[in-house]
Amino acid sequence: MADVAIIAKPVTEGTRHALVLTEDRLGHYPEFRAFFVRTFDLDRVGLSEPGFVRAPSGMAYALVFVGRSGEPFPSGLEIYAIVDALEPLDDDVVDQDLWVILGWMIGGVGAPWTVEDLHATGRLYRIPAAG
Amino acid sequence: MIASALENIEGFRDKWPFATRYARVNGWQMHYVDEGAGDPILLLHGNPTWGFLYRDVIPPLVNAGYRVIVPDMIGFGLSEKPAREQAHSLDGHIANLTSLVRQLDLQCLTVVCHDWGGPTGLGFAMSNSARVRALTVMSTWAWPTPPAEFHTRLFPWRMMHAPLVGPYLLGRHNVLARRGVYLSVVGRDKFRREAQAAYEAVLPDAETRLLTWVWPRWIPLDDTARAKVRFAWLEAELAKSRLPTLIIWGREDEVFDAATFAERFKRLMPHADGPHIVTGRHFLQEDSGAEIARLIVSFLHRQGGV
Numbered sequence: 001m002a003d004v005a006i007i008a009k010p011v012t013e014g015t016r017h018a019l020v021l022t023e024d025r026l027g028h029y030p031e032f033r034a035f036f037v038r039t040f041d042l043d044r045v046g047l048s049e050p051g052f053v054r055a056p057s058g059m060a061y062a063l064v065f066v067g068r069s070g071e072p073f074p075s076g077l078e079i080y081a082i083v084d085a086l087e088p089l090d091d092d093v094v095d096q097d098l099w100v101i102l103g104w105m106i107g108g109v110g111a112p113w114t115v116e117d118l119h120a121t122g123r124l125y126r127i128p129a130a131g
Numbered sequence: 132m133i134a135s136a137l138e139n140i141e142g143f144r145d146k147w148p149f150a151t152r153y154a155r156v157n158g159w160q161m162h163y164v165d166e167g168a169g170d171p172i173l174l175l176h177g178n179p180t181w182g183f184l185y186r187d188v189i190p191p192l193v194n195a196g197y198r199v200i201v202p203d204m205i206g207f208g209l210s211e212k213p214a215r216e217q218a219h220s221l222d223g224h225i226a227n228l229t230s231l232v233r234q235l236d237l238q239c240l241t242v243v244c245h246d247w248g249g250p251t252g253l254g255f256a257m258s259n260s261a262r263v264r265a266l267t268v269m270s271t272w273a274w275p276t277p278p279a280e281f282h283t284r285l286f287p288w289r290m291m292h293a294p295l296v297g298p299y300l301l302g303r304h305n306v307l308a309r310r311g312v313y314l315s316v317v318g319r320d321k322f323r324r325e326a327q328a329a330y331e332a333v334l335p336d337a338e339t340r341l342l343t344w345v346w347p348r349w350i351p352l353d354d355t356a357r358a359k360v361r362f363a364w365l366e367a368e369l370a371k372s373r374l375p376t377l378i379i380w381g382r383e384d385e386v387f388d389a390a391t392f393a394e395r396f397k398r399l400m401p402h403a404d405g406p407h408i409v410t411g412r413h414f415l416q417e418d419s420g421a422e423i424a425r426l427i428v429s430f431l432h433r434q435g436g437v
Binding site: 021022023024025026027028029032033034042068079097099101105106112113114118120121122125126127131 | 215216217221285286287289290291292294295296297298299300302303304306310311347351
């Protein structure tokens with residue numbers, strides 16, 4: 001959990017946003033939506049800016065929250081890696097970073113969701129990042 | 132791309148020699164096979180499989196004098212795969228199936244249901260009963276309460292398809308087709324050797340795997356469930372139905388265990404034949420395809436058919 005840091009908007013000149021994970025239904029379990037609302041002050045910030053985090057690799061990620069009419073905000077979330085504009089993604093690094101970001105999220109959502117259950121699920125399905 | 136990936140799997144055409152057909156259903160392109168002649172039998176798969184699941188069931192049914200139709204659910208197999216989760220709903224999938232059956236003008240139809248092929252196929256049958264002659268249910272459910280204690284657990288079920296975790300595990304890593312099916316068959320070495328690649332090939336990237344985490348989110352766990360009303364209707368309609376029904380279940384099925392689920396279908400439809408227990412976990416067709424075909428043929432003979 002400590003390996004993910006919330007950061008201010010990074011310098012984006014010379015970078016591009018590369019879409020790496022999409023969630024269309026963030027409120028499937030409402031406590032997940034509540035975590036992001038709480039963590040990024042979304043009741044105040046709304047759609048005005050993404051949230052930004054830095055992952056263990058050192059790479060920054062933009063969390064773009066998506067709204068849908070008739071549904072609590074945010075209804076969805078897109079995660080973008082902020083990478084050098086003309087350089088390809090290192091997929092293994094992104095995958096490892098996403099796994100840590102998921103652990104950070106689960107830890108923040110809290111009981112009954114646990115990082116231990118996430119890791120056990122990752123091991124059951126032999127996810128490389130789960131070890 | 133998917134078709135060529137399948138052709139590159141050693142021995143694929145020996146196992147799946149059936150002609151490829153497509154129909155436009157409810158706005159989507161649906162792949163299906165249509166083999167043989169006679170009274171029709173509709174074989175319905177669930178998550179994350181496709182018609183290939185029935186490869187050992189199709190030939191004996193055709194040889195017994197039936198026309199066998201095996202559609203790939205929209206979102207799976209060789210059918211079109213919507214890019215947005217909002218494109219999927221239980222009612223929409225029932226409508227997809229209804230469209231195919233009406234286009235083919237199938238009458239005197241036997242509907243064989245497995246996994247999500249249950250709620251969709253039984254939903255179709257209960258709303259089009261004049262076209263239906265008989266039902267077969269295998270490792271599925273049709274009521275608005277959680278299907279199994281397994282589906283209420285955080286580890287691994289709810290965690291697997293939780294927000295963002297689902298798109299990561301099932302999207303980026305395809306864990307249901309890559310690992311989940313393997314864990315849910317009895318003959319795992321044979322499965323890995325003969326079938327695993329054909330399930331993975333039709334879900335080549337994260338975008339094509341959307342339905343693998345969307346369907347789990349449609350399983351009713353509480354009163355807020357999106358499909359609660361439809362499942363309640365389905366249960367009530369099945370309780371009233373007098374359609375001849377065959378229950379087949381896997382002996383080793385730990386998720387939809389026979390003692391709970393096959394018996395609940397039997398209580399819901401006391402006139403049903405069975406449950407007949409065969410070797411198999413959830414994906415029992417992988418272990419007992421020929422035996423399942425034999426049970427269906429025998430059951431239909433007893434109903435006075437071919």
